[in-house]
Amino acid sequence: MLKTVAIVGRPNVGKSALFNRLAGKTISIVHDQAGVTRDRIVAQCRRGPAWFEIMDTGGIGASTDDVLTDQVQTEASIALDVADLLLFVVDVVDGITTIDQSLARELRRTNKPVILVCNKADSPKRKLNAGEFARFGFADTVEVSAAHGLGIDDLVSLISTRLDLKETTETEEAIARQNSRPLKLAIVGRPNAGKSSLVNAILGQDRAIVSDVAGTTRDALDIKATYNGKHYQLIDTAGIRRRSNLDTVVEISSVDRSLQSIKRADLCLLVIDCAAGAKMQDRKIAQIILEERKPCILVMNKWDLFHPDAKQKDRIEHLDEIMRREFFFLNYAPLVAISAKNKDHIGKLFVQIEKVRNGAQNRISTGALNRLLANAIENTPGALGRSTHSFKLLYATQVNEAEGFAIPVPHFVLFANRASKLTESYMRYLEKVIRDEWDAPGVPFKMSVRGKG
Numbered sequence: 001m002l003k004t005v006a007i008v009g010r011p012n013v014g015k016s017a018l019f020n021r022l023a024g025k026t027i028s029i030v031h032d033q034a035g036v037t038r039d040r041i042v043a044q045c046r047r048g049p050a051w052f053e054i055m056d057t058g059g060i061g062a063s064t065d066d067v068l069t070d071q072v073q074t075e076a077s078i079a080l081d082v083a084d085l086l087l088f089v090v091d092v093v094d095g096i097t098t099i100d101q102s103l104a105r106e107l108r109r110t111n112k113p114v115i116l117v118c119n120k121a122d123s124p125k126r127k128l129n130a131g132e133f134a135r136f137g138f139a140d141t142v143e144v145s146a147a148h149g150l151g152i153d154d155l156v157s158l159i160s161t162r163l164d165l166k167e168t169t170e171t172e173e174a175i176a177r178q179n180s181r182p183l184k185l186a187i188v189g190r191p192n193a194g195k196s197s198l199v200n201a202i203l204g205q206d207r208a209i210v211s212d213v214a215g216t217t218r219d220a221l222d223i224k225a226t227y228n229g230k231h232y233q234l235i236d237t238a239g240i241r242r243r244s245n246l247d248t249v250v251e252i253s254s255v256d257r258s259l260q261s262i263k264r265a266d267l268c269l270l271v272i273d274c275a276a277g278a279k280m281q282d283r284k285i286a287q288i289i290l291e292e293r294k295p296c297i298l299v300m301n302k303w304d305l306f307h308p309d310a311k312q313k314d315r316i317e318h319l320d321e322i323m324r325r326e327f328f329f330l331n332y333a334p335l336v337a338i339s340a341k342n343k344d345h346i347g348k349l350f351v352q353i354e355k356v357r358n359g360a361q362n363r364i365s366t367g368a369l370n371r372l373l374a375n376a377i378e379n380t381p382g383a384l385g386r387s388t389h390s391f392k393l394l395y396a397t398q399v400n401e402a403e404g405f406a407i408p409v410p411h412f413v414l415f416a417n418r419a420s421k422l423t424e425s426y427m428r429y430l431e432k433v434i435r436d437e438w439d440a441p442g443v444p445f446k447m448s449v450r451g452k453g
């Protein structure tokens with residue numbers, strides 16, 4: 001995965017100019033209505049031998065107050081959460097301001113590496129002004145002029161050192177390409193679960209840039225959306241969006257329709273009204289997702305209505321316990337609680353979506369897989385017994401399936417002698433062994449055994 005560097009700083013210190021310098025091209029920034037923070041945008045920096053991703057965090061410090069407001073705080077926390085390193089941009093002409101001071105405190109609290117970038121240092125005299133910022137106590141400081149392109153190479157090499165970057169390899173390039181493809185999301189669930197509200201919440205986010213794509217059939221409508229600089233395609237939203245005038249024919253074929261969406265999707269968002277609890281139809285759709293072997297996130301909607309008076313921690317544990325039981329067969333799917341109506345935790349949902357996309361790129365090497373399974377079998381022979389007539393693993397390997405989809409779904413193939421001795425329950429045990437090792441939330445996998453006897 002490419003590492004992420006977030007550019008933070010109060011307005012007008014030159015974050016966008018620096019962003020464009022690092023990106024090596026001008027990227028237009030989408031402004032929302034006044035008072036609302038700008039889009040956060042992401043690009044790759046390929047100036048050095050090692051690439052990384054840069055993220056512009058327009059909103060941080062944008063408040064006119066000295067204290068960071070709640071909204072800015074939320075915006076910022078997502079960026080600070082995902083970044084591996086922070087560039088704290090200040091303006092040597094203006095000197096230290098109170099917003100700079102509160103930002104400096106904020107950034108230190110993240111415990112992430114910070115590079116202090118003193119911008120607008122276009123002349124020797126201005127460079128001297130940078131000294132003032134030393135009292136923030138950040139060990140790494142560079143003076144740059146984003147507007148004139150001075151000091152940028154020093155900054156890039158400092159970033160590479162701090163992130164301990166190795167030269168970008170072919171696989172990383174491939175992953176970077178993969179990530180720029182839109183991820184097809186199917187939003188499925190029973191009527192009234194909150195699918196339309198979720199689509200609207202996504203489209204209504206400050207960070208979403210949206211365009212409709214004519215679908216393949218008259219009925220299907222795909223919407224392209226960019227969120228946090230990553231591309232998505234919400235598929236088959238026609239039924240979802242037109243719902244208000246569809247009430248008489250209320251989703252006659254909601255399960256059928258889901259099947260079509262699920263088949264086309266890279267990732268399914270199964271929306272469940274968690275306050276109402278899981279119903280037959282939810283389980284049916286979940287079953288289809290499982291049968292189609294699709295990556296999935298269980299979206300617990302109407303979180304605001306789920307035992308609102310209980311303590312937050314108890315609520316989460318309670319929800320988790322109930323839903324894990326209801327959807328035990330979909331145990332690979334992570335759970336995210338949101339409130340589509342209140343637009344709560346949509347950012348969190350996208351963080352999880354990206355975790356699924358990225359985790360799927362992890363591959364267990366053939367060597368590691370063979371050692372892992374051999375150890376598991378050796379230590380827990382169970383029903384396999386240790387007799388000479390028992391199952392014997394010869395070799396295991398991972399093949400990626402789901403050709404043409406953005407998220408590869410692995411198939412672990414075991415070659416064995418006396419394959420028929422392998423019971424269903426032992427197979428499940430081995431699946432669990434793999435699952436524990438293979439860090440790819442939300443992604444299902446298949447396991448099969450080939451061999452004589």
Ligand code: GDP
Pocket residue numbers: 189190191192193194195196197198240243301302303304305338339340341342
């Ligand atoms: P769909 O049939 O799955 O598209 O469901 P809708 O999006 O039309 O939502 C059904 C009803 O649930 C509407 O009245 C929404 O306002 C409401 N609703 C959706 N999400 C939430 C939520 O997170 N909290 C609450 N309290 N109500 C919600």
